Structures are given as C-alpha cells and as structure tokens.
Amino acid sequence: MKKLRVSRSIRVGNVIVGGGAPVSVQSMSKTDTRDVLSTVNQIRELEECGCEIIRVAVPDHEAAAAIKEICKGISIPLIADIHFDYRLALAAMASGADGLRLNPGNIRDKQQIKKVVAAAKAREVPIRIGVNCGSLPPGKKPGRSIAAYMVDMAMEQVNLLESMGFDLIKIALKAFDVPTAIEAYRSIARKTVYPLHLGITEAGLPCTGIIRSAAGIGILLYDGIGDTIRVSLSAHPREEVFTAYEILKSLNLRQRGPVLISCPSCGRSESDIVGLATKIGNYLQSVNKPVKIAVMGCVVNGPGEAKAADVGIACGKGKGAIFKKGRIIRSVKESEYLRVLIEEIDGL
Ligand code: SF4
Numbered sequence: 235m236k237k238l239r240v241s242r243s244i245r246v247g248n249v250i251v252g253g254g255a256p257v258s259v260q261s262m263s264k265t266d267t268r269d270v271l272s273t274v275n276q277i278r279e280l281e282e283c284g285c286e287i288i289r290v291a292v293p294d295h296e297a298a299a300a301i302k303e304i305c306k307g308i309s310i311p312l313i314a315d316i317h318f319d320y321r322l323a324l325a326a327m328a329s330g331a332d333g334l335r336l337n338p339g340n341i342r343d344k345q346q347i348k349k350v351v352a353a354a355k356a357r358e359v360p361i362r363i364g365v366n367c368g369s370l371p372p373g374k375k376p377g378r379s380i381a382a383y384m385v386d387m388a389m390e391q392v393n394l395l396e397s398m399g400f401d402l403i404k405i406a407l408k409a410f411d412v413p414t415a416i417e418a419y420r421s422i423a424r425k426t427v428y429p430l431h432l433g434i435t436e437a438g439l440p441c442t443g444i445i446r447s448a449a450g451i452g453i454l455l456y457d458g459i460g461d462t463i464r465v466s467l468s469a470h471p472r473e474e475v476f477t478a479y480e481i482l483k484s485l486n487l488r489q490r491g492p493v494l495i496s497c498p499s500c501g502r503s504e505s506d507i508v509g510l511a512t513k514i515g516n517y518l519q520s521v522n523k524p525v526k527i528a529v530m531g532c533v534v535n536g537p538g539e540a541k542a543a544d545v546g547i548a549c550g551k552g553k554g555a556i557f558k559k560g561r562i563i564r565s566v567k568e569s570e571y572l573r574v575l576i577e578e579i580d581g582l
Pocket residue numbers: 497498499500501502503530531532533534535536
C-alpha cells in the first residue's frame with residue numbers, strides 16, 4: 235500500500251472524513267424521500283449493515299421538508315443531493331441536512347450560489363462537489379482527456395467556493411469508465427488537499443458492478459487516495475454497503491464482520507467444498523464478529539490456510555481436521571462438518 239494521501243479533514247455530522255480518519259462507507263437511499271417511513275426504514279437497515287453516511291435525493295420542496303422528520307428517525311449523517319435549484323439546498327439545510335451534494339455548475343447564478351455557501355458556512359455544512367462524467371458541460375478542448383476536463387470542472391467549482399471563503403469541501407469525480415475515473419482522481423489528488431469521495435458511477439448490476447467498483451475504488455485506495463467511498467449498484471443499497479466493506483477489508487483498511495477463506499476445490503478434494511463453503515458463507519452473514527474462517531478441500535493448502543484462521547477445516551477422505559487458532563482440536567466425520575464448524579464459530 236502506498237503512503238496515504240494526506241487530505242484535510244471535514245466533519246459530516248458526527249463522521250470525520252479525511253485527515254487520516256478511517257475510510258467511511260456511504261450509500262444512497264432508493265426510496266422516495268417524501269415517503270418518510272420507507273426512507274427511515276431503509277436507512278436504518280443500512281445503518282445495521284455499517285453504512286456511515288447516507289445521501290437522499292431532493293428533487294422538490296416536499297423532499298427537502300421531509301429531511302427534518304427523516305433525521306429524527308436515523309443515527310447517521312444525511313447528505314442532501316441537490317441539482318439545479320439553490321432553494322432546495324437552502325431548504326434541505328434548514329431541515330437539518332448534515333451535508334450537501336451539489337454541482338455548483340448546475341446553478342448558474344452566482345448570487346444563488348453565494349446564498350447557499352453563506353448558509354452552509356453558517357451551519358458548518360460541508361459541500362461535496364460532484365462532477366459526473368455523464369453530465370459535463372460542453373467546452374472540452376480538443377486533445378484534452380475526459381478525465382482532465384472533469385478535473386478542470388471540479389477545480390473551477392473549488393476555486394469558486396474558495397473565492398466565497400468556503401473550504402468545507404469534498405470532491406467526487408465519478409465516471410462509469412474505470413480508467414477515466416482513476417486518471418481523474420489521481421490528477422485531482424495532486425492538485426488539492428480536500429478529501430475525496432470515491433465511486434464508479436452507474437456501475438451496473440452486482441455481477442459486474444461489484445467488479446468495476448472493486449477495480450476502480452481498489453486501485454485508488456491502494457494508491458493511498460480516497461477518504462470515503464460509495465459503491466453504486468443497480469441493487470438494494472445493502473449490497474452497496476456490503477461491497478464497500480469487502481473492498482476495504484480486502485485492502486486491510488477496515489475490519490467488519492467475518493472473512494471466509496475457502497479454496498476453489500479441484501480434483502484433489504474428496505468433499506463437496508463449494509457446497510460447504512456456500513453454507514458457511516450464508517451462515518456468516520448473520521455473524522458480526524471480525525473472525526477469519528477457512529474451508530479447505532485437501533491437505534495440499536488446507537492445513538496452512540486453516541491454521542491461519544480463527545477456525546478452519548481441512549477436509550480429507552470422509553473426515554476433516556478442525557483447526558482453532560493454529561491448533562488441530564478435533565477430527566470430524568464428513569456428515570458433521572457444517573454442524574461442528576457452526577458450533578466452533580459460535581464459540582469464538
Ligand atoms: Fe484443490 Fe486442495 Fe487446493 Fe482445494 S486446497 S483447491 S482441494 S489443492
């Protein structure tokens with residue numbers, strides 16, 4: 235892992251973003267914000283999955299007003315997603331939003347931007363400048379890459395906010411194309427000290443979106459770039475939160491819940507390893523402890539991996555060895571693998 239880029243820290247509600255704070259996990263509710271009950275219920279479910287900051291769409295004044303009631307029912311900071319109408323930003327802040335996601339470029343009138351910035355400054359509400367590859371204004375010079383143009387647009391907005399004496403800034407440069415997103419984030423990381431919100435936008439269905447997100451976000455995090463992340467999937471937002479943590483866990487940046495190490499199985503295995511690993515994986519979804527579990531198919535790598543786990547099994551012919559923190563504690567019959575493993579996991 236390269237050295238972490240040192241960004242300035244900002245506070246989004248009770249969550250510190252940047253300045254070396256743990257990379258935080260965000261998601262966006264997929265309910266109608268005006269439907270307070272459904273929105274609160276979905277955000278609470280996401281809180282349980284580990285979501286640390288939630289964004290809600292604010293398409294109209296009814297949605298902006300609903301934020302007041304939503305905030306009463308949730309425990310994590312809420313960011314209002316605003317486009318075009320500065321009055322919605324003012325209304326969302328008046329309702330108690332902890333942050334704004336705004337592209338000041340969408341609000342053409344400087345006086346209107348000034349009003350939003352003045353209110354944000356008074357309330358210490360940070361503004362995320364969100365430049366999205368899909369909604370760039372015309373004006374890219376020939377020969378300039380899309381990524382470079384995204385950075386130009388973001389820096390223009392940063393300079394505008396700074397000229398108004400505002401520096402509670404966070405920046406996102408989202409693109410569907412992974413190399414474009416990486417180029418853009420790497421470039422802006424060299425130009426500013428503001429914290430960066432990473433994401434691969436419109437990444438698609440989980441089967442491909444998880445991979446695109448892991449590739450883009452993972453490469454940047456490994457570079458030491460990124461202070462908060464959101465995985466965008468065409469799926470329930472709990473999948474986004476789950477994936478975000480898996481990315482962070484795979485880079486040893488955060489710990490949350492269990493890790494399952496399981497071998498792919500091959501012609502050497504004499505047990506149904508895929509079936510056993512699937513059942514254990516399903517069981518682990520209900521486990522919150524940061525434990526490492528190994529399910530291995532034979533003696534080639536089995537004992538080594540199982541030894542490194544808190545609990546592991548190295549399966550053999552008709553029976554397997556259960557390891558606990560590096561020691562073989564018992565031998566079990568194949569029919570007992572699942573029951574004994576679950577028993578040992580529960581006992582950790
Ligand atoms: Fe094959 Fe054994 Fe490796 Fe599993 S641990 S993939 S069964 S060699």
